[in-house]
Amino acid sequence: MTDTSAAGIGEEPLQVARLGPGALVAGLVAVVGAMVIGMALGPVDISPKLIVYELLDDLPLIELDSGLSAQRVAIIEQIRLPRVVLGFLVGATLSVSGAAYQGAFRNPLADPYLLGIAAGAGLGATLAITQDWGDGGGFTDPVPLAAFGGALVAVVLSYTAGHIGGRSTASLVLAGVAVASFLTAAQTYVLQANSDAFREVYAWILGRIATSGWSEVVLMVPYFLLAAGIVFRYRRALDVLAVGDEEAQALGLEPRKIRAIVVLAASLGAAAAVSVSGLIGFVGIIVPHAVRLAFGASHRVLIPLSILFGGAFMVLADLAARTVVEPAELPIGVVTAFFGAPFFVLVLRTSRRSVW
Amino acid sequence: MSIISISGLTVDLGNQRILDGVDLDVDAGEWINVIGPNGAGKTTMLRSLLGTVEHTGTVELDGTRPTKPIERARRLAYVPQSPVIPGGMLVGDYVLLGRTPHRGVFDRDSNTDCNVAMDVLTRLDLAAFTMREVGSLSGGERQRVVLARALAQQADIVLLDEPTTALDLGHQQEVLDLVESLRRDRGLTVVATLHDLTLAARYGDRIAVLSGGRIVETGSPSAVLTAATIAEHFGATVRIIDDPDGPVIVPTTGVPQ
Numbered sequence: 001m002t003d004t005s006a007a008g009i010g011e012e013p014l015q016v017a018r019l020g021p022g023a024l025v026a027g028l029v030a031v032v033g034a035m036v037i038g039m040a041l042g043p044v045d046i047s048p049k050l051i052v053y054e055l056l057d058d059l060p061l062i063e064l065d066s067g068l069s070a071q072r073v074a075i076i077e078q079i080r081l082p083r084v085v086l087g088f089l090v091g092a093t094l095s096v097s098g099a100a101y102q103g104a105f106r107n108p109l110a111d112p113y114l115l116g117i118a119a120g121a122g123l124g125a126t127l128a129i130t131q132d133w134g135d136g137g138g139f140t141d142p143v144p145l146a147a148f149g150g151a152l153v154a155v156v157l158s159y160t161a162g163h164i165g166g167r168s169t170a171s172l173v174l175a176g177v178a179v180a181s182f183l184t185a186a187q188t189y190v191l192q193a194n195s196d197a198f199r200e201v202y203a204w205i206l207g208r209i210a211t212s213g214w215s216e217v218v219l220m221v222p223y224f225l226l227a228a229g230i231v232f233r234y235r236r237a238l239d240v241l242a243v244g245d246e247e248a249q250a251l252g253l254e255p256r257k258i259r260a261i262v263v264l265a266a267s268l269g270a271a272a273a274v275s276v277s278g279l280i281g282f283v284g285i286i287v288p289h290a291v292r293l294a295f296g297a298s299h300r301v302l303i304p305l306s307i308l309f310g311g312a313f314m315v316l317a318d319l320a321a322r323t324v325v326e327p328a329e330l331p332i333g334v335v336t337a338f339f340g341a342p343f344f345v346l347v348l349r350t351s352r353r354s355v356w
Numbered sequence: 357m358s359i360i361s362i363s364g365l366t367v368d369l370g371n372q373r374i375l376d377g378v379d380l381d382v383d384a385g386e387w388i389n390v391i392g393p394n395g396a397g398k399t400t401m402l403r404s405l406l407g408t409v410e411h412t413g414t415v416e417l418d419g420t421r422p423t424k425p426i427e428r429a430r431r432l433a434y435v436p437q438s439p440v441i442p443g444g445m446l447v448g449d450y451v452l453l454g455r456t457p458h459r460g461v462f463d464r465d466s467n468t469d470c471n472v473a474m475d476v477l478t479r480l481d482l483a484a485f486t487m488r489e490v491g492s493l494s495g496g497e498r499q500r501v502v503l504a505r506a507l508a509q510q511a512d513i514v515l516l517d518e519p520t521t522a523l524d525l526g527h528q529q530e531v532l533d534l535v536e537s538l539r540r541d542r543g544l545t546v547v548a549t550l551h552d553l554t555l556a557a558r559y560g561d562r563i564a565v566l567s568g569g570r571i572v573e574t575g576s577p578s579a580v581l582t583a584a585t586i587a588e589h590f591g592a593t594v595r596i597i598d599d600p601d602g603p604v605i606v607p608t609t610g611v612p613q
Contacts, residue, residue: 014470014477014486016448237461240453242442246408250436251509252429252457297444354491355444 017298019305027308031088034315038084039076041323046072055081082211084315086276089220090209091283091314093227093273095306097266098284099291100231103238103299104259104266105169108356112270112284115176115263116154119183121274124150126187126201130194143204144219144275151271154179155264169245169259206331207278209318216276227269228307234262235299280314282336286344287313293351313340357419359384359513359545360405364413367400374400376569377413384512387539387546387560388574391553393590396566398549399437402515405547406434417513429457433506437517439498441490447501448486451477454508476507480534496527503531507538516548520555528552532559557581557602565589577602 040048046068053066054076068076097112105114113119124146127133133142158179162172191201211217231238237258240248245255270284287310288302295301313336320339321332358381365378374397382388390398403409407428414421422428433454442450454476455469465473477483480500485493490501499519506514516535520528536559539546550556556563557577565573565580567589573580581603586594597604 014448014452014474016452016465016470016486017446233462236464239442239445239449240456242440242445243453244440246403246406247434247436247440249408249425250406250429250432250434251453252426253461254425258461292444297442298446298449353444354489 017296017301019301023295023301023305024308027305027312030312031308031315034312034319035084035088038087038315038319039080041319042075042080043327044072044075046076051076078213079211082214082217083209083318086211086217086220087209087315087318088311089217089224090273090277090280091287091317092307092311093220093224093269094280094283094314095287095310096228096231096303097270097273099288099299099302099306100227100234100238100262100266101284102288103241103302104262105173106242106244107169107173108289109285110173111281112266112273113180113279113281114173115158115267116180116183117151117267117270117274118279118281119180119187120150120152120154120157121147121271122150122205122279123183123187123190124148124153125204125278126190126197129200129204130190130197144216148271148275150183151267151274154183155267155271159260159264203331204278205333207280207333207336208329209277209314209321209332220272220276223269223272227265227272230265231262232303232307234258235303238262238299238303278331278333280333280336282333282340283310283314283317286336286340289355290344290347292355293347293353296353297355358382359386359418360547361416361419362401362405362413365401365404365411365415366413367397367404367409367411369400369409373569375404375411378566378569378571380564380571380574382545382547384545385539385543386562387536387548388562388564389556389560390547390549390564390566391551391556392549392566397569398566399517401566402434402517402547402549405515406432426457429509429511431511432513432515433509433511434515435502435506435517435519437521439502441498443489443491445490446486447482447488447490447493448473448477450490450501451482451486451504451508454505457509457511472510473504473508476504479538480504480507495522496524496530499523499527499531500534503534512543513545513547516546518549518551520550520552528555535559553581553586553605554603557605581605 036048036051039051040046050066050068053064054068054073056062057064057066094112101110101112101114102108125143128142128146158176161179162175191198237253240251240253241255241258248255288306291302291305291309295305317332317335321330321335324330360382362378362380365375367375378401390401392398400409404411405415407425417431451473452465452469455465455473459466459469477486482500482504490498493501519531523531535546538544562574563577563580564571573585581596583594583596586592593608595606595608597606
């Protein structure tokens with residue numbers, strides 16, 4: 001033995017992958033920064049400093065006078081704040097779901113739509129729009145409800161079909177492909193039969209962080225907490241699953257059970273995100289991969305940072321979506337891909353890590 | 357009592373019977389090498405011990421039948437023939453995976469876990485590698501890292517599936533010597549599958565021949581490794597040279613001179 005053994009047990013602490021304070025602070029700064037900028041810019045520009053004052057004033061025990069007019073306070077608190085909060089929730093949920101899917105399936109191309117959520121939600125929303133299932137707003141709006149229902153039906157179908165075809169992750173992924181194709185075909189048929197709704201359906205599919213006050217936020221919060229909470233709790237188990245089912249089982253875990261729990265939690269979150277914002281692509285793949293390349297592949301680092309950076313990314317993407325062609329809005333799915341793809345290529349080129 | 361007791365172990369994969377009534381007892385502290393031709397079911401036998409393949413018959417550890425993966429993982433550590441090396445995982449984190457059976461699914465690694473991992477890394481001369489990515493190591497280093505993960509499990513039985521495949525002679529010797537010294541120090545029980553019959557004769561106490569889904573012979577290397585047995589089960593023509601350290605198996609050309 002070399003002299004390293006002379007150091008003895010416990011004297012040299014083992015260095016392992018951990019979420020360092022630097023990365024955590026970077027993530028929090030990104031979130032807060034994106035939200036403040038997101039609230040400052042718009043048809044009426046408001047100073048970021050005054051926004052911070054105004055929001056701090058709302059907290060207990062803090063008295064600060066921002067000097068903003070009641071109208072501007074209303075713009076901040078009833079229009080822009082719910083919108084950036086919803087953007088954060090949707091982005092965070094989609095990225096953490098993507099990271100969970102990639103880990104659970106050990107597949108870098110897995111995204112939250114792998115098991116047909118997009119197609120199911122698309123069919124649900126198309127039915128709701130074309131069949132005139134009422135026109136309520138907020139909690140009673142039939143489009144998000146139908147999208148959510150369609151997404152859940154798709155996941156249940158994929159899981160059921162995947163288990164019939166065997167129990168490997170590959171059979172589950174293939175079942176997802178089959179279910180997605182089937183539901184997309186059904187959606188296309190419904191749309192063809194109601195071509196006057198084409199524009200409206202297409203706009204929904206491309207995604208939009210649209211709010212009417214706080215009701216969408218209230219709808220989204222429990223699903224975000226559920227998905228992010230469960231995936232976060234299973235972050236260490238996902239690191240063990242990285243060695244494959246057989247070795248994970250030899251290490252004492254029950255991989256199929258863990259995969260089912262993580263995937264269903266991630267799916268529930270993704271379904272809720274899709275139902276309030278449409279089919280925003282790309283975030284569930286790009287954010288987790290960028291985090292892996294920048295901070296490492298361990299799920300102990302990846303899961304919390306995907307939540308933070310995913311949320312920040314979506315807030316900024318939404319800001320671009322509503323300001324670039326003011327007063328019109330770009331579909332947010334267009335923005336996430338248009339700005340996300342070049343950014344990701346940059347990360348890919350500058351990173352020295354091999355994460356898959 | 358035997359530490360491992362296998363009886364009537366039968367495994368069907370699809371329509372094919374892979375194992376057909378395997379009976380084998382292994383004593384505590386023993387090193388047994390399971391040999392047999394390709395496709396004889398050596399790996400399937402190890403997987404049955406791990407519970408990762410459906411089987412009939414009984415596998416008992418100290419007279420009891422473990423049911424949950426975590427119960428097995430505390431007794432059995434497994435070094436697979438082709439371990440999955442996750443991209444971007446550091447050596448320290450990889451070895452800590454071996455502590456999984458000792459902590460709850462949701463628990464962080466305790467100081468004990470880190471100390472055990474560091475101890476094993478030091479023991480295997482890997483302390484300098486902890487912050488390297490497993491995927492960036494050479495074949496020999498990687499094999500030691502996988503062995504380190506298995507040892508960090510602190511199980512009393514180690515299952516090695518072809519631990520020397522893809523290693524050069526020096527590294528083969530290094531890995532097997534290491535297992536032997538750990539067996540002596542810690543009283544480990546070792547069940548290994550090996551293709552190299554001469555190595556199988558050098559290391560370990562006993563050899564079991566698995567052929568046609570059954571254990572057809574067990575015994576000391578010199579008793580089992582005869583030209584006749586090897587011809588019958590491997591279809592190979594060999595000459596056996598007696599050496600003080602055990603029989604040396606030399607293949608002879610099958611083409612008549």
